[in-house]
Amino acid sequence: MPLQEIKHPAIDIDLRYATPDNVTGQTIYHHAIAFLHKDALAALARAAELAVAQGFRLRVFDAYRPSAAQWRLWGALPNPMFVADPRIGSMHTRGVAVDLTLSQADGTPLDMGTAFDEMTSQSCHGRTDISLPAQHNRRLLLGVMTAAGWAHHPHEWWHYNLPDPTRYPPLSDEVEGEALLK
Numbered sequence: 001m002p003l004q005e006i007k008h009p010a011i012d013i014d015l016r017y018a019t020p021d022n023v024t025g026q027t028i029y030h031h032a033i034a035f036l037h038k039d040a041l042a043a044l045a046r047a048a049e050l051a052v053a054q055g056f057r058l059r060v061f062d063a064y065r066p067s068a069a070q071w072r073l074w075g076a077l078p079n080p081m082f083v084a085d086p087r088i089g090s091m092h093t094r095g096v097a098v099d100l101t102l103s104q105a106d107g108t109p110l111d112m113g114t115a116f117d118e119m120t121s122q123s124c125h126g127r128t129d130i131s132l133p134a135q136h137n138r139r140l141l142l143g144v145m146t147a148a149g150w151a152h153h154p155h156e157w158w159h160y161n162l163p164d165p166t167r168y169p170p171l172s173d174e175v176e177g178e179a180l181l182k
């Protein structure tokens, strides 16, 4: 079974697609359970250790996304600028992508300049038109994640995936997908 649940003392689970508080305004998942491919889970645990060493925690907004959920997202927002076309597939359906932020030891998320899933150019890496603390916080997350072996996404400060994600097949029919969507 390639997918495993994210359970780590320094990782908070805050699945936005299990609430209407996401870009579609709709509840996509019926359960707030986060899964990753076991290779990605090991890399996320390394990132959590690095975050803890600096006094932070990780907060996960999305992880494995069943293809049925990708279709629901697409149905709610059929625009390839914002949502991966489910016929092409998302790195999240392979179980090797995670959307996350850093938070303080008490769980308070750090200011990253824009909200998770905010589809504006200010969500891109390398922006200087957000506050200096937010620029600093994004680079903290970038450093923790890349040191742990993750690749960043230039347009989304919250998105990381394992390098060469197409090495991993889409996992549309896994039982974990059923657990999220039923």
Ligand SMILES: [Zn+2]
Pocket (backbone or CB within 6 Å): 062, 092, 097, 098, 099, 158, 159, 160
């Ligand atoms: Zn993502």
